[in-house]
Amino acid sequence: MSPTPFSLWRKTQRQVGKGDGVRDRTDADRERRSFAATSTLAALASHLGRDKERWLEKALEPLPETFRISTHRRDRHWTIQQVKALGGVEVPWMPKESAFTMPFPRGKAPEGLAKRMMALLHETGRITRQEVASMLPVRLLNTPSDALTLDMCAAPGSKTTQLAERLHPNGVVVANEPVSGRLNMLVSNKSRLGLLNVVVTQHDGRHFGRLPPPGFDAVVADVPCTGTATTRKNRDVWWDWTPKESRKMFTMQVDIAVRGASLLVPGGHMMYSTCSIDPTENEAVVAEVLRRCPYLELVPMTLDGITLHPGLTSWSMLDETGQPVMLEEVERLVFFSPSHLAPADRIRGGYGDKDEEEAIENQLGRCRRMWHEDNDTGGFFVAQFRHAAKDEATTAHVYHNRRANRREKGWSPTVKQPPEPTLNSVVVANEAIVQSLETLYGIDLSPYSLWQRGKRLNLAPPMVHERLFKPEAPTNKGDVWRGDSFHPVRVVHAGLPAFTLKKDSWRSRQEVLYSLGDSFQNNVATVDESVFVRLLRGWAPLLEEFIETTGIAGLPSGAYLIRSELPWGRETISVWIGARITLMIGVDEQNILRYKLSLPWRDEEE
Template sequence: MGGGGREGRSYRSRTQRKHFKQSRENVWKRSKSDPDSTDGHASPWQPFATQNPSFDEYYKEQGIVAAEEWDRFIEVLRKPLPAAFRINSSSQFCSDIRSQLENDFMKSLQTEVIEEGEVEPIRPLPWYPNNLAWHSNFSRMQLRKNQTLESLRIVSVVVCAAPGSKTFQLLEIIHQSTNPGALPNGMVIANDLDVQRCNLLIHQTKRMCTANLIVTNHEAQHFPGCRANKNFSSASDKGIESESNMGQLLFDRVLCDVPCSGDGTLRKAPDIWRKWNVGLGNGLHSLQVQIAMRGISLLKVGGRIVYSTCSMNPVENEAVVAEILRKCEGSVELVDVSNEVPQLIHRPGLRKWKVRDKGIWLASHKHVRKFRRIGIVPSMFPSGSSHMDATDIEPKHGNVTDVNSDEGLQQVEDVLTSADDLEEEVSDLPLERCMRLVPHDQNSGAFFIAVLQKVSPLPVVQEKHINPEEKMPPRNDDPPKKLQNQDTEEVNGMEVDLADGTDEKDPEGSLEANSIDNEDGAAVEPDPLTCEKVNSEETEVPVNTETKSERTGGKRKLQIQGKWKGIDPVIFFNDETIINSIKTFYGIDDSFQLSGHLVSRNSDTNRVKRIYYVSKSVKDALDLNFRVGQQLKITSVGLKMFERQTSREGNSAPCSFRISSEGLPVILPYITKQILYASLVDFKHLLQYKTIKFADFVDAEFGEKASKLMMGCCVIVLSKGGEALSNPIQIDASTIAIGCWKGRASLSVMVTAIDCQELLERLLMRLEIEKGDLVQENALGTDEVQEEMNDNGKEEPESLEVAENT
């Protein structure tokens, strides 16, 4: 419903567009600056080398697939990942698109050349509910080139691709059970350490039009628990009405999709072949344990946590899960969920593996040389046992060897380099309940999933260790990065120059991180997607990217308002005069509670440009956050609902705020004024020509009614025919509506040109489906509209009058 359902799109910042584009770069294409791209004259399309002897040796030895499967495994791993896509289930066009995929596209693509052995060009993923996720047997490259598939891109605009796709799916789940206009009770807090990733996430989830999301920017291992403490000032001190009993942030579900070496994504990120080394996984293990433990401490008893990686490495997978189980001492259980996704082909988790360090295979922590014991920790091994007391090792030959002498070291290396000589540890934990997805089972990437249930509170010692806020009061010394907020406002023009961060302290959480330098002692910045390091023989990953990024860069301009430097404050918007003017102008029904649910990112109400709507659950979390001294570093919250008019004509309108296209689907059922039905032909004209004079509408009565609306924002609802073209407007899940501007002489759409075109296409697609006549030609419908225009003898309307408002 609303302007394309939950898909309303709005302003995208240049930074967001840049990040969005970068994330979709063709990774199989080598850049000219790539030093490995021969002599600089290489074709930019030359494929990456898809092999790495260390990789082969490592995984053959780990036995992640049976020896006889190895060739097939590696063959598939070297092929580009076929495109897969998901249909946004909250889109009102969801079933239209699915029907088009099931019928139209399926047939038209049948003639195309597809992968050897594959019989269908596209097929729904059997394990994903309701045919909403699809696997294509075309590579991404083929998709780009292919004429027939070119049109599929139109579809892929509404499907969801990572980054942020898991957050999107979680939001879909909480929105699924709600009726149009009703807000779900649930809430998702999505956190990422990387600012650019936060921006991508905000961008991706905008299509969801949700008031139930908070995006935060913390180190996950130190994510604040917001435990209410009497030392903090109460919400009522800040003029906030607090009805919530929330005493701390505790969650029903936690997803830890942790930073990992990312070798499960080799098929879509082939540059990892070159960068891969065993140090990547080893260097991330401790951080992964810390993040998972923090997740568990934020979980309610009875709740479930998913630990996942896109790595095949047991040190990042089973070893982490085993360590969690040991640390939790029975307060979490590893759950076997294979029956919940019976069609997802997966393999059991491993119970034995080895660790490799500096070219040496290690079967037990007792084999680790003393000077390597900071990096190679007991929890990396199946037994998890520490042998810190043993400075000597006893290889199977029985001779006692001092590993700390040169001679002893040589002896150890001679003995241990051969993996066959090692006595393997086997975990006694039920790690087979973990799920491993391997590429050649279902032509996918590789993935690791473990589901854990919290059955009782964590042991006190763990709880104390993990809860950072118990030890550290909230501080205002976080990194001075200017974050590209969802719609960052210039706040009061108050800015401060900082010279190279020389006066900055370490950000929170640098203390516990297992920061390890590479061979040269130089820290290398990890790839934010996978936390990979580049150009190192065997590197381990520094985990504190926040520390690194805060020290780089030159002069920065910062707003000094708010709790977190570089991030606009979150303020409850309680200006009753403005709220009442909005309510009166749009006739918003009292059942839609505005008071207490509106926030802005600017404490000066006279300068607020955007007002966001938050669900009850988000409101409660914000109340709690205020009570605990704003521990959450919030980069985005709520749904942009109202925007201040900026055009000259807008200033003379009775209400200074218009309804944003994202907010429209949520508030639509509650609007009783400034809303009209339009016939199909007039609705299409509006989408096509953007501005139409009142006298030029085909339906003269509609033109007349439109002219009588108050100047300013209004809502035009597509009539399905048959409704009396009068109030009350009936809204349901299939209602299509757009925001418009009622000017002096005309009506103009307040939807971007791209969104108008997209809506027009989908509208026509639906009409075709309804007619049972799936004609693909004339997808834009412009001829049809043009014909109707000509038939009615109308002139093409003038261009948009209120461009500022679109």
């Protein structure tokens, strides 16, 4: 019996559980397993040397729930305690107590405390759900803690936030996402974690704008791919993938990686990665990048506690049925390019220089592959490049073209004016507003660069101003864009939202209180635990009642802060003072505080 077509199978999935006479999910899963065993994807795994039955057994299982701990949060030790109490086990190859695997499938936490706690920890930014395999590129990336880094394809932001936490507080991540619909997700995720060292940009990664020299200290190019290694969470891939899909992705993947390499400073590292098992998207891309960027070399990588396999040095081209194609016939394949071939096949087919191809082949083993069955994960591929400058260059390769370096007699570069900022532009915060906030809250904002977009004021590390905004940026013709502007890089968000203008009052946002709550000296009142608990349980007293209860007089109208010493330490929360005093923190954060204080959940008390 042949497998049911994908369209009918998907229709069946939608009908599961809708009434009598409809197949149950077990039937659909059985059909998927039957199709997978004879799929083109399974044929690819076999051709790559995997034990088909062993690989299929793991590739068809659901993934376990995995996530990272927000290591920069003050209550991370409490979070770790909750995770361990729910059965969490540390990921052995990640830094100590920074990532955990749970004893239940992804998205299937048991009803009750586990399900609620997992949701609360994620929504309040104490954890970030992320597949373990996806943590590998940032874990292996070789870069200092004060680096300026670029994540070329950043949304939804798991690698961006992982890298930002690693570089916190001095390094900066420029998180680039070309798709407008995914930008909000990226901004939301980095703000949820309370990270101030992320700058969000919007460019096609193949044409990322020239930042001021010298370039990026490190680059992550986790490129779009066919997802052939995501079978444990993406069931559609069994039906959707054929070899031509990988060949179609190849050019874009190469172009993104080459652009990233061109922006990398000498000595800097770039991590190329995919969630694909197809060498056309992996080793073939790496080989082509080495051909186009002779200043790059591959870096050997090792990591204790995990099984990784060397990159492939040879592979076959497959037709749409998953069968190998003879070298003499590969040009008949749809979307074929000689660059898809392994180095030895390029030599045999007369497509490449023998010495160059042999040198590339000798490096490909430095790539690393993660297979499903070895570590109970999804599959993954990583390759780490290093800009190995062979001259005295101190800036990225993008600045080294003939026109940019022209020095004709009597010629001097033209200083070009960037476009005028719009209402949606990220600009330097108004100095008068900054001074008023420092006075209002008694906080020193001088250690940060401050940015404004509309009615929000954000905090970021000084590096954002010093390396991305202040210097001039050269054009490809040798002229320069005037400094004191992000142009030509399109910045849509910079730093952590710290203050919001509402009703003519600058309110502190809860995100900034996670990190800087103790720094606020003015516009804050300290109350005892009993008052804090009453507010948390819904007490919204009239101003006179609050003054009578606490003895705190002279409270101003508008945004205000309440602070209390609690059993685990100091907490600062936002309130609004009008006729009454009301909390201005989200329900999820309220429930976390309630749980810490052994109070009922808010929905149980309403």
